[in-house]
Amino acid sequence: MNLDFLHNGLPQKYLEAEWQKPHLAEPQLGAFEAYNKSLLDLLASDNICSRRAIIRQYDHEVKGRTIIKPLMGKKQNAPQDAAVLRLNFDDYRGIAISNGIIPRYGDIDPYHMSAGSFDEAVRQMIAVGARLPDPADEQPNFWSVNENFCLPDIVYDPVKNPDGKLKLAKLVRMCDALFDLSVFFAIPMTSGKDSMKNDFGSGKDRISIPPTVLYSMVAGIPDVRHTLTTEWKAVGDCIYLIGKTYDELGASEFYRLFGHLGAHVPQVRPPDAKRIYQKFASAHSAHLLSSAHDLSDGGLGVALAESCIGSGLGAEITLDLQTLSPQAALFSESHSRFIVSVKDRARSDFERILSTDATFLGKVSADPFLVCRVQNNTLLHCSVPQMSQAWEGTAS
Amino acid sequence: MIRVMILWGLGFNCEEETSAAYQLAGATISRVHVNELFKDAISIHDFHIVHFPGGFSFGDHLGAGRVLANRIRFKHTRSGQSLREELLRFTQNGGFIFGICNGFQILLALDLLPGNQQNTEPHRVALVANASGQFQDEWVRCRMNQASPLAQLWPDEWIDLPIRHGEGRLLVTDEAAELELSTKNLITMSYADEEGKPYTPNGSFQSCAALCDPSGRILGMMPHPEAFLSAYNHPRWPHLPARDKGQGLLFFENLVKYVGD
Numbered sequence: 129m130n131l132d133f134l135h136n137g138l139p140q141k142y143l144e145a146e147w148q149k150p151h152l153a154e155p156q157l158g159a160f161e162a163y164n165k166s167l168l169d170l171l172a173s174d175n176i177c178s179r180r181a182i183i184r185q186y187d188h189e190v191k192g193r194t195i196i197k198p199l200m201g202k203k204q205n206a207p208q209d210a211a212v213l214r215l216n217f218d219d220y221r222g223i224a225i226s227n228g229i230i231p232r233y234g235d236i237d238p239y240h241m242s243a244g245s246f247d248e249a250v251r252q253m254i255a256v257g258a259r260l261p262d263p264a265d266e267q268p269n270f271w272s273v274n275e276n277f278c279l280p281d282i283v284y285d286p287v288k289n290p291d292g293k294l295k296l297a298k299l300v301r302m303c304d305a306l307f308d309l310s311v312f313f314a315i316p317m318t319s320g321k322d323s324m325k326n327d328f329g330s331g332k333d334r335i336s337i338p339p340t341v342l343y344s345m346v347a348g349i350p351d352v353r354h355t356l357t358t359e360w361k362a363v364g365d366c367i368y369l370i371g372k373t374y375d376e377l378g379a380s381e382f383y384r385l386f387g388h389l390g391a392h393v394p395q396v397r398p399p400d401a402k403r404i405y406q407k408f409a410s411a412h413s414a415h416l417l418s419s420a421h422d423l424s425d426g427g428l429g430v431a432l433a434e435s436c437i438g439s440g441l442g443a444e445i446t447l448d449l450q451t452l453s454p455q456a457a458l459f460s461e462s463h464s465r466f467i468v469s470v471k472d473r474a475r476s477d478f479e480r481i482l483s484t485d486a487t488f489l490g491k492v493s494a495d496p497f498l499v500c501r502v503q504n505n506t507l508l509h510c511s512v513p514q515m516s517q518a519w520e521g522t523a524s
Numbered sequence: 525m526i527r528v529m530i531l532w533g534l535g536f537n538c539e540e541e542t543s544a545a546y547q548l549a550g551a552t553i554s555r556v557h558v559n560e561l562f563k564d565a566i567s568i569h570d571f572h573i574v575h576f577p578g579g580f581s582f583g584d585h586l587g588a589g590r591v592l593a594n595r596i597r598f599k600h601t602r603s604g605q606s607l608r609e610e611l612l613r614f615t616q617n618g619g620f621i622f623g624i625c626n627g628f629q630i631l632l633a634l635d636l637l638p639g640n641q642q643n644t645e646p647h648r649v650a651l652v653a654n655a656s657g658q659f660q661d662e663w664v665r666c667r668m669n670q671a672s673p674l675a676q677l678w679p680d681e682w683i684d685l686p687i688r689h690g691e692g693r694l695l696v697t698d699e700a701a702e703l704e705l706s707t708k709n710l711i712t713m714s715y716a717d718e719e720g721k722p723y724t725p726n727g728s729f730q731s732c733a734a735l736c737d738p739s740g741r742i743l744g745m746m747p748h749p750e751a752f753l754s755a756y757n758h759p760r761w762p763h764l765p766a767r768d769k770g771q772g773l774l775f776f777e778n779l780v781k782y783v784g785d
Contacts, residue, residue: 185659189686190578192541192751200759203718204663217544217753357762 144284147297152236152391155383163429163458163507167498169385170426170459171433171519176381178207178520195222195352196256205516206359206438209252209422214352222352223270226252230424231340232379236393238298242305242341243396247463248424249273249343250313250405255422255466257355258347259409260402263314270348271313275306275320280327280336288330298339306341312398315345356412358421359438360469360492365418367443368478368486369428371404371465375456381426382459394461401464404485408466411481416474423465429458429500429508431467433515436498440512445490445500447507454507458500526551526780528573529566533557534592536579536626538750545750546575549776562595564602568610572783573620576627578688578748588651588691589629596634608634615741620783625689628734628744636742637735638701638710648701649735651746652693655727659690663759664725665716666733666747671709673740677778682716683771684758685747687725687733692746694732705735712736713745749775 130137160166170176183198188211196212199205210226228249233241253271254260261268282299284292310317326337349355377383378393411417423431432443447457469492470478479486493499498515500508517523528546532539532555539555546553551573558581560566568574582591599607611634615621623631629651631637638649654660663686668678696702705711713734717723724731726746734745752772755761 184661187659187661187688189661189688189748189751189757190537192538192544192748192753192757195754195756195761197759200762202760202763204759214754214756217541217548220754220756353756353766359762361762 143282143296144293145296145300146293147301148294150236152378152389154378154391155386155388157386157388157455159453160455162509163455164510166382166385166459167429167433167508167510168514168518168523170381170430171515172521172523173381173385175425176430176519178205180205180520192217193222196224196355196357200357201359201438202440205520206357207434208358209255209420212256212349212352212355220351220353222349224253224256224258224347224349224355226345227342228252228345229340229342231338232384233393234298234339235389236379236391237301238339239301239305240393240395242302243309244394244463245341246273246306246309246343247396247401248422249345250315250401251422251464251466253345253347254405254408255356255358255420256349257412258349259413260405261314268314270346271315272318272346273310273315274318274344275322276342276344277302277320277322277324278326278337278340278342279322279324280339281325289334290331295336295339302339302341309396309398313402356417356420358419358435360435360441360443361418361439362471363441363492363494365469365471365492366475367432367445367489367491368468368470368482369465369489370408370468370482370486371423372400372462372485373428373452373457373460373465374462375452376460376462377456380459380461381430382455394463396463404464407482407485411478414477414481416470416478416481417468418471419469421467423467424461427459427461428465428467432498432500433510433519435467435469436496436512437516437519439492440496442493442495442497442499442512443490444493445498445508447489447500447502448487449502454502457502458507526573526784527571528553528575529568529571530555530575530577531558531561532577533559535581535583536577538578538624538748541750541753542575542577542624545753545773545776546573546780548753548773549780551780558592561607562599568614568619569617571619573622574611574614576621576623576630577750578625578627581626581630584691587633589626589633593630593633596630608636611636615739619741621742622779623744624748624750625692625746628746629691631742631744632735636737637744638704638708638737648696648698649705650695651691652695653691654689654693654725659688660692660725661686661688662725664723664733664747665718665720666713667716667720668713669709669711672712672736673709673738674712674736674743674782676782678713678775682720683713683749683775684752685749685772686751687747689726689746692726692728694728694735696729702729706730708738710735710738712743713747748772
């Protein structure tokens with residue numbers, strides 16, 4: 129066979145893409161007196177509820193190396209952000225493994241879906257105690273990311289696939305975000321596996337899956353004993369929100385409860401994210417953090433509830449809304465955020481490192497209730513057993 | 525020094541952490557592929573312990589442990605004896621046989637554990653599908669039977685270990701076998717809940733987690749001590765005082781010492 133033909137014989141393929149921004153608006157939900165029902169509904173929803181039934185049916189202990197498992201804590205019901213394994217049996221070097229996937233954001237903008245999924249995987253790593261790679265280091269921390277694209281047919285055909293150009297434009301936007309975030313965080317994209325043409329039927333009866341990307345990351349952990357879990361550790365510990373909440377309820381799980389999509393999809397702000405992750409790592413390396421949980425589906429309300437469920441302890445929170453609505457403060461899914469708990473004696477050191485990137489929310493309480501107040505209003509007042517039952521699917 | 529033969533291959537998947545367990549406990553190990561054993565290429569009599577690890581030998585077809593047990597039962601060695609008879613002779617000469625999870629299933633299907641030692645069918649004692657009908661992975665608290673012939677392996681009474689099995693429900697079908705297990709204290713270890721109260725994750729007879737033979741030379745257990753070599757394997761480690769060795773490693777240290785004595 130002619131080698132020139134073998135290497136260069138395939139003609140370059142050209143496809144047409146055309147991005148059209150959807151015309152969307154924010155819904156008018158009005159003010160709620162309290163959000164207890166919303167929180168319990170969120171905890172019971174498909175994307176947030178406990179995965180215990182699945183987790184218990186696969187062997188996540190084999191090889192005897194797991195340090196942070198999918199479920200930890202006193203009653204083995206505390207959901208974790210990333211898995212941590214040690215590599216050898218005679219030392220404590222290890223790796224963390226995380227995943228980011230938020231397909232519903234793609235209904236508003238696939239760029240922000242892809243960027244947000246990437247950030248989700250990164251912040252899960254940070255939450256368990258990984259440190260971002262610094263290319264200036266002689267031996268930068270080991271990080272690697274794989275992508276899994278799952279897409280419909282992106283080849284335009286006026287009859288069979290009339291919106292093919294838009295579908296391809298979505299892929300282009302997803303790839304743009306992949307490039308931007310991977311380069312910005314200096315996390316090498318080492319491989320991927322893509323599934324295309326996930327459609328059924330043809331023409332106007334065609335059913336196509338929403339364009340989806342999953343980022344799976346691996347990062348080195350120098351000492352797996354120095355990692356963090358999500359559940360509260362002790363009564364009286366101070367709870368902080370790290371990162372900033374924006375009015376970004378677009379495509380949130382909260383809007384989904386009411387059948388709305390919204391318009392303000394969460395956006396990653398890379399320089400802010402990097403600064404926050406570096407400060408987080410500094411606070412962690414100074415042993416200032418007792419627990420950490422990244423904020424994702426369901427926002428602050430769900431993350432607080434999960435830390436209560438996993439520990440059996442309560443939390444008393446006071447929110448300063450500033451310009452936010454109560455629902456945005458509780459359920460906005462803005463990226464690059466965490467809740468952490470800090471020992472009282474570590475507060476001043478913690479606040480010095482985090483400065484304006486952390487907001488004091490309240491304290492871990494022995495009273496098993498999640499209570500959240502704004503001035504004189506009580507937005508949330510849910511018992512831990514009530515939240516557990518909703519989340520575990522055991523509520524009557 | 526205690527020499528341990530750790531079998532691997534044909535579906536076993538816990539040989540790495542099992543090897544680490546014995547080595548950290550001060551024994552020397554040889555990992556031996558099951559086929560090497562069948563080829564008579566290596567003799568069990570050169571070891572102090574023969575270990576059947578966890579996994580899915582022969583894909584659990586015909587019931588967990590069944591195929592490999594039958595191969596051992598019917599495989600004739602150079603001595604003219606079956607491999608099963610060689611294993612019995614090995615224990616009579618002071619050797620120790622330890623099976624964990626799939627290893628336990630094999631020892632029971634091989635009639636090396638109480639209830640079945642007459643080597644007759646049908647079995648009176650068997651490990652069958654969990655009462656939940658599902659594979660289960662969770663950490664459980666176990667109570668060591670301090671009257672058991674192997675009580676020295678865990679004098680502290682309580683030990684936390686993970687279980688990971690689909691067929692761990694011990695079934696005892698006749699009263700004679702029930703009587704034998706209870707009067708001779710052969711249920712070495714039983715399950716409990718986090719507060720130490722009786723709890724049976726898989727429907728096992730008398731919450732049985734481990735069985736030994738009356739001589740104390742053969743032990744089969746469902747929980748995995750080899751998955752708890754570090755204190756940091758425990759799902760509650762962030763809430764417990766910092767320490768290094770996991771209870772599983774201490775268990776193996778006791779085992780190596782027991783066999784050495």
